Amino acid sequence: MNSTHYRLQRQKSGALAVHNAAYAETMHPGAGPWVEATSLYVQGSGLAAQLCTPGDDPLVLFDVGLGAAANALAAVTCHDELRRRGKRPRPLHIVSFEADPAAVHFAIEEAEALGYPRGHEALLGELLAAGCVEREDGLLWELRLGDFTRLIREEPARADVIFFDPFSPRANPDMWSLSTLETLYQCRRRAGRLRLVTYSTAYGTRAGLLLAGFFVGEGPQSIPGGGTRRAGTIAATWLADLERPLTPAWLARWRHDREPWPPKTSAAAHRELRERLAEHPQWAQFPEPPEPSPRQARHPRFQTGGGAGAQRPRRPRRR
Numbered sequence: 001m002n003s004t005h006y007r008l009q010r011q012k013s014g015a016l017a018v019h020n021a022a023y024a025e026t027m028h029p030g031a032g033p034w035v036e037a038t039s040l041y042v043q044g045s046g047l048a049a050q051l052c053t054p055g056d057d058p059l060v061l062f063d064v065g066l067g068a069a070a071n072a073l074a075a076v077t078c079h080d081e082l083r084r085r086g087k088r089p090r091p092l093h094i095v096s097f098e099a100d101p102a103a104v105h106f107a108i109e110e111a112e113a114l115g116y117p118r119g120h121e122a123l124l125g126e127l128l129a130a131g132c133v134e135r136e137d138g139l140l141w142e143l144r145l146g147d148f149t150r151l152i153r154e155e156p157a158r159a160d161v162i163f164f165d166p167f168s169p170r171a172n173p174d175m176w177s178l179s180t181l182e183t184l185y186q187c188r189r190r191a192g193r194l195r196l197v198t199y200s201t202a203y204g205t206r207a208g209l210l211l212a213g214f215f216v217g218e219g220p221q222s223i224p225g226g227g228t229r230r231a232g233t234i235a236a237t238w239l240a241d242l243e244r245p246l247t248p249a250w251l252a253r254w255r256h257d258r259e260p261w262p263p264k265t266s267a268a269a270h271r272e273l274r275e276r277l278a279e280h281p282q283w284a285q286f287p288e289p290p291e292p293s294p295r296q297a298r299h300p301r302f303q304t305g306g307g308a309g310a311q312r313p314r315r316p317r318r319r
């Protein structure tokens, strides 16, 4: 793709976002790139606090879907601001994965209009030209160009944080398949804590993250300009790292969703996966729900035998 596949698109919030015509999808729709990058990805992952934990070993961030670089630049800015405020953050090592670097060229061309890339054009240009930028202030930023699902098999780095931001499960199914989500879980350091943030709140995404081995919770309650839409999903290898873990009530709703599985899940695997999900250690911390009354038991919410999605009204599709 080249940068003619991209255009600026004004959001209801007033923010300008980058639209990809080939996928017919907008990066950071609604709230816009900078607000979503800072509120959901940077704050949602607790990046500042993690950078301030004592030690000199770099915090490794996998930025999956560099796109127009809003998420990665928000992480760079977080690191810069900690230093400006006199803190001594750990070094930040970003590994960005991207199949199509044209969106970064577009962000450089439109830096004035977009706002957030302004002042970072040289940094982005160097990343594109050399594939790597190293600064004396502790930033190491590497670019892996190509298909993430292949690149990750040879990736030597291990991650502490993952910003997972491909296009939607509908437009980009390979990236949201259970096999890719399992690969993301394998990116953690040995016995290490890993946090993953994504915008998707789809039942299939959350079920896939649980099945891959993560504990899973809600993202921030809302993000400015994002309306009432729930803001994303946080997954973690440690339950204690989740502020709002999903509860058994979520599992009960999942059973009735029309699209409960990650894309590309074979129907033959549903029964076994359903059992594994019901046995996930995430639910063990919650007290057993009381038995439903005979009247409640007749309600479809309690009738799980028909399989996920049976006899339920249509719901709007979630990203």
Ligand SMILES: C[S@@+](CC[C@H](N)C(=O)[O-])C[C@H]1O[C@@H](n2cnc3c(N)ncnc32)[C@H](O)[C@@H]1O
Residues within 6 Å of the ligand: 026, 027, 028, 033, 037, 064, 065, 066, 067, 068, 069, 070, 071, 072, 097, 098, 099, 100, 103, 146, 147, 148, 149, 165, 166, 167, 172, 175
């Ligand atoms: C929603 S955009 C990312 C927005 C970006 N994080 C930002 O902050 O501007 C999704 C990006 O994922 C990339 N992508 C999709 N599938 C990919 C794959 N299999 N491997 C690598 N990159 C991929 C797309 O090219 C696109 O640039």
